[in-house]
Amino acid sequence: MTIRLKIMLFTTVTLLAMVVLVTLLSAYNIRAQGDARIAAYRGEALEQIKNHLTDLVEVAYQTIDSNYQNLSKVEFLSNYYRKRLSDILDSGDAIIKRYKERVARGTISLEEAQFAAKEEIKTLRFDGGTGYIWINDTGQPFPRMVMHPTVPTLDGKILDSRKFNNALGREKNLFQAFVDVTRESPDGYVDYLWPKPTQDGVTDEMVPKLSYVRRHNDWGWILGTGIYIDDAEEDIKQRIITTVKGMRYDNGTGYFWINDNTLPYPTMIMHPTLPELDGTVLDDPKFNNALGVDQNLFQAFAEVTAANDSGFVDYLWPKPTPNGLSERTEKISYVKLHKPTGWIIGSGAYIDNISQTVAVQQSKIEQQVRQLIKRNIMASFVFMMFVVAVAYVLSSSFSKPIQHLTLVAEQISKGKDLDLKIAETSRSDEIGELARSIERLKTSTKIMLNRLKAASKK
Known part of the structure; x- marks a missing residue:
């Protein structure tokens, strides 16, 4: 392999290696920077979504909690159930009104009317059997139970037992509270504890209840009905569910x-x-x-x-x-x-939109890498042609003198052309040094041959 070919091959391989190395490093940097941007985008996008979701769920949570907290507010429950409880007592009022009219017409006595009215009211049921109407009188200091449909053992009794001192927030006899609340107004609300009706009777434990009471002064009666708080809780929960839905x-x-x-x-x-x-x-x-x-x-x-x-x-x-x-x-x-x-x-x-955006960004990165490789290949091809041409010229400036010196040395070895001029001796590089060495060799060979000729003539 000639020196020229070696130089050109070395130059080409070195250039190709540099182009490949630069391309790989550039592609790596593009991908690394792109991955960093994608990671930052994904992190920021997820953080924004998380903050947004936290705010939204907090709104829903407050909606649920504020509605649920209303269960402990008598004012809310009384307003919420006012029409429902009022409609229930209206049915009792209608019965009493009917019997009052019969008394007024003289077709029935007051005692007969009151007995018939309480017996009819006793049979009324609401809210799947848990709702009912009871009647107590307005006696002082403690009222008397006229009729209680779920606890008939109380009928006719003075309601002075300490177990009735459970009007919540009042710490007093709940039946006294009914009388008090209807003294200034014909109706009102009282919350307290009371057994809840079941299919087998009533519960052993006392259950929170809110009752609506209405006074009939002419008969000295107070009609009452109520809502058990656990029933109200289910009602409120359904309301919450509907709202959130x-x-x-x-x-x-x-x-x-x-x-x-x-x-x-x-x-x-x-x-x-x-x-x-x-x-x-x-x-x-x-x-x-x-x-x-x-x-x-x-x-x-x-x-x-x-x-x-x-x-x-x-x-x-x-x-x-x-x-x-x-x-x-x-x-x-x-x-x-x-x-x-x-x-x-x-x-x-x-978050599929995040993944889609990431996929688009990754595609753009790969496109940038492909464009980089394409540009590098085109640029390296042009540059390589230029470098090869330069290498060819440079290598020619080395190889041609060496070829000439090789020819001169071969002629010297044969004792021929000893008068041949060696032009390369004027060069100042290593080839010039080699040419001058061959020139000295040529001169020495020429002297030696002349001596041998002179000696052979003697």
Whole structure:
């Protein structure tokens, strides 16, 4: 292999190696910078979504909590149930009015009318049997029970037992409270403790109750009915569920659901887009899609709220669209436990748009890398042609003198052309030094040959 070829080959290989190295380093830097930008974007986007979800769920939580706290507010309950309880007493009033009219017409005595009225009122039932009307009189200092449909042993008795000193917030006899509250006004409310009717009688324990009472002065009667707070609680819960079910955001695609915190598998209380889940124990294997842990996602909700009251879980879930639900899509949800009800309130955001944006950015990065490689190949080809041409010229300036010197040396070795001029002796580089050495060799050879010729003639 000639020196010229070696020089050109070395130059080409070195240049190619440099181009490849620079291209690889540039591609690596582009990808590294792109990955850093993508990671920063993903982190910022997720953080914005998490903050947004936290704010939204907090609004739903406050809606639930404020409504639930109303259970302890007599004013709220009295206003909320005013018409319902008033309508119940209206039915008792209608019976009394009918018998009063008969007394006025003289077809029945007052005693007969009162007896018949209380017997008829005794049979009235409301709210699945737990609602009823009782009658006590306005006697002082303690009233007398005229009729109680669920505790008939009280009928006719003076209500002075200490067990009746349970009017909440008043610490006094609840029947005295009925008389007091209707003294200035014909009706009013009193909250207290009382046994709750059951299919087998009444409960042994005393249950919180709110009663609405109305006075009939001409008969000296007070009619009363009430709502048990646990019944009110279920009523309020249904109201809360209806309210939360109707809450929407993000053009109707955002919603809230409620499940309980039972473990190992919670029960769905309300899901606005999948109502078929309501009341269902959420143990179906299709829910084993909590990303990163591959566990039941509702179980994950219960566990994260048991540990910290609230938290985030990412998973897969169908996405609402104008045409219905899509295939399961990446989603992250924020959940918070409402301890008084044992409800977990949650809302989520689909993060497939983040993944789509990341995919677009990754595609752009790969496109930049391909364009870089393409540009480098084109630039390196042009540059390589230039460098090869320069290398060819430079190598020629080395190889041609060496070839000439090689020819001269060969002629000297044969004793020929000893008068041949060596032009390269004027060069100042290593070739010039070699040429001058050959020139000296040529001169020495020429002298030696002349001596040999002279000696042979003697």
